[in-house]
Amino acid sequence: MCRKLIYLVSVVLVLALASNALANLSGSFIGGPDQDTSDAVTATASADYGASTVPLFAVDGSGLDTADMHNSTYTNQMWEGPSGGGANPGTVTGDSWIRFEFDQSYELEEMWVWNSNQLNSPWSFGGTCGFNSVTIQYSTTGGTDTSDWTTLGSYTFTQAIGDGNDTAGLQEADFSSASAMYVVLTAHSNFGSASTWGLSEVRFYIPEPATVALLGMGGLALLRRKRKR
Numbered sequence: 001m002c003r004k005l006i007y008l009v010s011v012v013l014v015l016a017l018a019s020n021a022l023a024n025l026s027g028s029f030i031g032g033p034d035q036d037t038s039d040a041v042t043a044t045a046s047a048d049y050g051a052s053t054v055p056l057f058a059v060d061g062s063g064l065d066t067a068d069m070h071n072s073t074y075t076n077q078m079w080e081g082p083s084g085g086g087a088n089p090g091t092v093t094g095d096s097w098i099r100f101e102f103d104q105s106y107e108l109e110e111m112w113v114w115n116s117n118q119l120n121s122p123w124s125f126g127g128t129c130g131f132n133s134v135t136i137q138y139s140t141t142g143g144t145d146t147s148d149w150t151t152l153g154s155y156t157f158t159q160a161i162g163d164g165n166d167t168a169g170l171q172e173a174d175f176s177s178a179s180a181m182y183v184v185l186t187a188h189s190n191f192g193s194a195s196t197w198g199l200s201e202v203r204f205y206i207p208e209p210a211t212v213a214l215l216g217m218g219g220l221a222l223l224r225r226k227r228k229r
């Protein structure tokens, strides 16, 4: 009776673990698996135009469909701001920047950036607000000294086209497992907009969770127990 109870409890525990692991597996990015990553990623920026263009819209999954393609060309779905706002303390100077803070340090694999997909009718400068020449820097402390930051590199982003149902302007950056709690993207040019800078969405990929290994061990232990009986 007692053995049966222990077995039953073990099965329930492993099933619970499996459920948790599968939930984590379905999205190996910070704040996943749902597309709204704002529970674990906080975005701040050099500037914005107010409530319809706040940095939050770069991390809340807005403007993406379930296949991670652009599905919007409007504000309220992406971050956007004017030039200026000064440099983020400790990182390089540019015309515009956006900073991401995670809920803890992570070993980053890749960052994905969906560039600004804004179609600013009646001016029709689709995608011209997007970052073009960009410096990417990261830090574990977020300190205000330049020595607190490591430069990942200089990047040339591609332009989104101000259309829906595509992934134009999707840019990847490889962090090669660098530890970071903060990432800053500083733009030195965009795709033609004289006054406006922005991004549609940014996502940070991390290694699969350790629970997968635990799940494997738990399942193996149960199989062995079953074979012995």
Ligand SMILES: [Ca+2]
Pocket (backbone or CB within 6 Å): 057, 058, 059, 060, 061, 062, 063, 064, 077, 078, 079, 200, 201
């Ligand atoms: Ca968005």
